[in-house]
Amino acid sequence: MQIALDAMGGDHGPEELIGGALLAVKQSSLQVTLVGNQQILQAHLDRLRSDDIGSSQIQIVHAAEVVEMGESPVDAIRKKKDSSVLVAFELVRQGLADAAVSAGNSGATMAAAVRKLGRMEHVSRPGIASIFPTLKKPVVMMDVGANVDCRPQHLFQFAVMASAFSHIFDIDRPRIGLLSIGEEVGKGNTLVKETYARLAASSLNFVGNVEGRDVFQGDVDVIVCDGFVGNICLKLSEGLAGAAMQMLKDEIMKSTAAKIGYFLARPAFRAFARRVDYAEYGGAPLLGVNGIGIICHGKSSAEAIKNAILEAAKMVEKQVNQRIIEGLAANAQDEELVI
Amino acid sequence: MQIALDAMGGDHGPEELIGGALLAVKQSSLQVTLVGNQQILQAHLDRLRSDDIGSSQIQIVHAAEVVEMGESPVDAIRKKKDSSVLVAFELVRQGLADAAVSAGNSGATMAAAVRKLGRMEHVSRPGIASIFPTLKKPVVMMDVGANVDCRPQHLFQFAVMASAFSHIFDIDRPRIGLLSIGEEVGKGNTLVKETYARLAASSLNFVGNVEGRDVFQGDVDVIVCDGFVGNICLKLSEGLAGAAMQMLKDEIMKSTAAKIGYFLARPAFRAFARRVDYAEYGGAPLLGVNGIGIICHGKSSAEAIKNAILEAAKMVEKQVNQRIIEGLAANAQDEELVI
Known part of the structure; x- marks a missing residue:
């Protein structure tokens, strides 16, 4: 399973986020894609990675821009097409990742998820x-x-x-x-x-x-x-x-x-x-979009990021979105009755 | 200053409430009127009162009925005309008490206050x-x-x-x-x-x-x-x-x-x-009525009742209701502008 991590967002910078990704792959068979500035992330990764982590478990996908914490989410998502959070959700959209996790600007994470993945039917x-x-x-x-x-x-x-x-x-x-x-x-x-x-x-x-x-x-x-x-x-x-x-x-x-x-x-x-x-x-999942996205606190520690990545994987494994679709379908008729 | 205490309401019964009244009169020059079943209250009072408390500081006003905690407030206030909470607020209405305090059914306390004292103008x-x-x-x-x-x-x-x-x-x-x-x-x-x-x-x-x-x-x-x-x-x-x-x-x-x-x-x-x-x-004041009423937790201890009585006295002393009237009057024009 492949989880995309916006490795540029968050109050503590890429080091803490990459630390979380490494903790996650160490204790699972997950693969994590770090999304962000290739050069910065590679430098941190070279320093932080221990020998027991295979190169297939952690990879980097480049994204040139970063949405800052104070930015207007709507503006940022419109203007910064190559921001790490948008690229992370683009990977999910293309099926190259099963879920995306971000500790960056919460509003931008939500906007990116909705824009890239779209609302679920009936939601x-x-x-x-x-x-x-x-x-x-x-x-x-x-x-x-x-x-x-x-x-x-x-x-x-x-x-x-x-x-x-x-x-x-x-x-x-x-x-x-x-x-x-x-x-x-x-x-x-x-x-x-x-x-x-x-x-x-x-x-x-x-x-x-x-x-x-x-x-x-x-x-x-x-x-x-x-x-x-x-x-x-x-x-x-x-x-x-x-x-x-x-x-x-x-x-x-x-x-x-x-x-x-x-x-x-x-x-x-x-x-x-x-x-x-x-x-x-872990983090707070955005539910109701066609894919899995988790919004983490800006202040998330490596431990919290690890937990969010494992949480995302659990959501995939437990077929949360499939359950939502079934749940909404099962109650569509009831809803009509009650409206 | 005279504070009426609904001495029948609350989870712990009259003993705790009277205990609170005695604590209040001991550390202030307040007078407290206990409202409730004369016989029950007198028996507790005789047992609890120490010699240093003058008979003018604590008196009893009889009320034959009690609103129970689980009762519908509206029904109870309509039917139980001689309930301790209604009689307590009647004392305030008649100017025989400066404020009323109750740890009984909160909804009934609110209903009794509104019925007996009426809404303030502009509220x-x-x-x-x-x-x-x-x-x-x-x-x-x-x-x-x-x-x-x-x-x-x-x-x-x-x-x-x-x-x-x-x-x-x-x-x-x-x-x-x-x-x-x-x-x-x-x-x-x-x-x-x-x-x-x-x-x-x-x-x-x-x-x-x-x-x-x-x-x-x-x-x-x-x-x-x-x-x-x-x-x-x-x-x-x-x-x-x-x-x-x-x-x-x-x-x-x-x-x-x-x-x-x-x-x-x-x-x-x-x-x-x-x-x-x-x-x-202390307790939670009901604001916006023509008088002072304080709603206490059902589980209030004697200490909490004492604090509520002192709080009621403080509200009288600080002319809280006069300030409300002035505040509403001062902003009446602004309000028009903003509507």
């Missing part, structure tokens, strides 16, 4: 799914930012797509929750109430509304919401996890005993930090 | 403000659940009302942020974009959009959002704080050194838990 709006850590299994939330104003059919399609994606965790019949402000039917805003009826009438494994406090309990596999709410949840969680650790450390620094305690418990703190670090779970 | 929709802990000063988020489908004028009014409320923290010119999915103007859903224009054109101290990750940074004093988003943020934060502590403890339990470390750092953990415990900040 009104592609969306971004994100994996949240919970007390039990990870939960998939969708949409987390691609679509800020949604209609019920969009949320319904997110449910189908996120369920298909959750198969990468070997979940057979994913339990779907609708994010709302009360568990009872009838709770929520107009969008949620209308979506509830549609989900309840479908063949999906819809378990009802879930509240904000349920997100981290892990009692559902998929949480559906519009991209405005989902994006706020995602960033609020990141912000709170960081702020909570900071507050706890502030308290610990107030006493010597607590400082010693912290020193002794440090491995546990590190393990905890990894557990709540979103980057550890 | 389309009363809303609930909630205090979030941050790395710096607490931040006030509004609305957190009263209004799930909002229009820009509602969010604008929330900004005015939450700013007035934030004066209880002695903030002179509260910085107002609009919760969105990007800091730049133009980011967000339709509601947010329209609200942005209105806030920017007003005399309020509007600093622009804030993202989910900014909520806990404490760089703004007020965060404005619709009640659907705000309620999800509130419950997500509570859920995440709890889940994060659980995950950290799970990791700590894996090693003896970490367990010893935790033991040594326990006071810091406790201080942290208090810092992120919403109940510690």
Whole structure:
């Protein structure tokens, strides 16, 4: 299997990204194509590659341009035809790669995926799914930012797509929750109430509304919401996890005993930090396009990039897109009934 | 100053509530009226009251009925005319109390406040403000659940009302942020974009959009959002704080050194838990009615009830409602311009 990696995007530069690619090929039989400036990438690769990695496992495809983090996604994708992110998705389009991964400008990655791969049939709006850590299994939330104003059919399609994606965790019949402000039917805003009826009438494994406090309990596999709410949840969680650790450390620094305690418990703190670090779970797939694309945090470490590459491969292996097509087809009739 | 406390509502029963009232009168010159079953309350009070509390500081007003936690708020308020929560707000209406506090059924508390006190002039929709802990000063988020489908004028009014409320923290010119999915103007859903224009054109101290990750940074004093988003943020934060502590403890339990470390750092953990415990900040005021009402968590401890009573007194002292009236009047003309 061949994964194209935009090796120029991201806050840490090509070195970290190539490091991630090397970690991925070392622990799998995957092949990774690094996309970007040939000369720069080759120089890093020569330095980083160990002898046990065959030349067939890592190759470079040249792309002359780079979309910068601050650029307007739409403009960048229109003007920089030879940018690493567009070339990576062009490889997927041509069947030369099975999936593309980028830690560059998120908007540009999304725009490149939609432009090169096109929307899937029956999908009104592609969306971004994100994996949240919970007390039990990870939960998939969708949409987390691609679509800020949604209609019920969009949320319904997110449910189908996120369920298909959750198969990468070997979940057979994913339990779907609708994010709302009360568990009872009838709770929520107009969008949620209308979506509830549609989900309840479908063949999906819809378990009802879930509240904000349920997100981290892990009692559902998929949480559906519009991209405005989902994006706020995602960033609020990141912000709170960081702020909570900071507050706890502030308290610990107030006493010597607590400082010693912290020193002794440090491995546990590190393990905890990894557990709540979103980057550890790989990246956020853009679902609803004819191909596989994963959007990573700009700040992704080599470890996070490795996880995103393995996640992309898992999506291919688990036939996520085929499941989406089947899921949408199976519910096309229900949808008509509920509209 | 006289605060009416619904002494029957809440998960822990009258004992905890009366405990909170006693704590409040001990450390202030406030008077608290306990509202509820005379016999039950008197029995608890006789047992709990210490000699240093004068009989003028705590009195009981009888109410024969109680709205249960699971009841439909609308039905309950219509049928149970002599319920403790309605009687508490009736005292405010008659000027016999300056504010009412309840830890009972939240919906019923809101309904009782609106029915007894009425909406303020120029307020389309009363809303609930909630205090979030941050790395710096607490931040006030509004609305957190009263209004799930909002229009820009509602969010604008929330900004005015939450700013007035934030004066209880002695903030002179509260910085107002609009919760969105990007800091730049133009980011967000339709509601947010329209609200942005209105806030920017007003005399309020509007600093622009804030993202989910900014909520806990404490760089703004007020965060404005619709009640659907705000309620999800509130419950997500509570859920995440709890889940994060659980995950950290799970990791700590894996090693003896970490367990010893935790033991040594326990006071810091406790201080942290208090810092992120919403109940510690008192309750959530219902703003936009002609009087002061505070909605507390059902699970409020005596300490939390005490804080809510002191918070209610602070709202009276800081003339929060007068500030709301002035704020709405000052911006009435701007509003016309922006509509």
